[in-house]
Amino acid sequence: MKRNIVIATLTAAALVTGGTVAAFAAGDDETTAHRPTGAAAQAATDRDDADDSAEDRRDDTDDDRAAAASGDVSAADAIAAALRSAPGTAVSAELDDQDDNGKVVWDVDVLGKGDTWHSVLIDPASGKVLGSHGESEDDTAEVRAALKGSSVTAAEAARAAAAKGTVTSVDLDDDGASRAWDVETRAASGKADQDWRVDLTSGKVTADRADDDEA
Incomplete structure (x- = not known):
């Protein structure tokens, strides 16, 4: 809602003065510039998936090592x-x-x-x-x-x-x-x-x- 009000106000000012106004509307708590782009967001997701996969591999390795060790005693x-x-x-x-x-x-x-x-x-x-x-x-x-x-x-x-x-x-x-x-x-x-x-x-x-x- 705040974003729409800012744009409407700047548009009205441009019409009155005949000038050109470049406006960047932000959200309530963060600017658009601070939001991750599509590529950045995907990269972060990929990193999280890689971390999860690495943890799963470590768990599997522990299980494999335990199973192998049990073959003797x-x-x-x-x-x-x-x-x-x-x-x-x-x-x-x-x-x-x-x-x-x-x-x-x-x-x-x-x-x-x-x-x-x-x-x-x-x-x-x-x-x-x-x-x-x-x-x-x-x-x-x-x-x-x-x-x-x-x-x-x-x-x-x-x-x-x-x-x-x-x-x-x-x-x-x-x-x-x-x-x-x-x-x-x-x-x-x-x-x-x-x-x-x-x-x-x-x-x-x-x-x-x-x-x-x-x-």
Whole structure:
């Protein structure tokens, strides 16, 4: 609206004086000169797309590296090694980048006595324990309640899901009534991740439908 008023006023002045008026109307908060041209806007969009593509490639590289590393020491093997170092109940195991140099390790969470948890790092090539630290957590009671009466361990869940692909993580889903082991696998091609649910008592493996819906 302000732009139209300025143009109308300058046009009227030109008609009265018989002169020629060159006017540049601006928007409310910025001048036209400050707005990116079509080419500049397209260049900015291209840069954003390139950044997104680069990030996607980095994520894919991390996934590929993790899947490749898991070929030497399986999730079940990593859990067994962690339990020898820190006795208790394994609740999760995941191939994870631990630092900027891209080194991938198995990170196994073990619930020990009382409220004590142990995070044990396992070399995916040799199965050796690289480090371990303990800490106390608030959700110990919930985890113990979820596992009460279960007969399938994290290692057994990992072995059951291994028939679907290379296991890259196993974790206890203790939310709600449908408690189960959540297991992620990667196909032999290295390009397809899939989430599975392993029943805590029967060991039955089913596709994670919630994961399918999100995809």
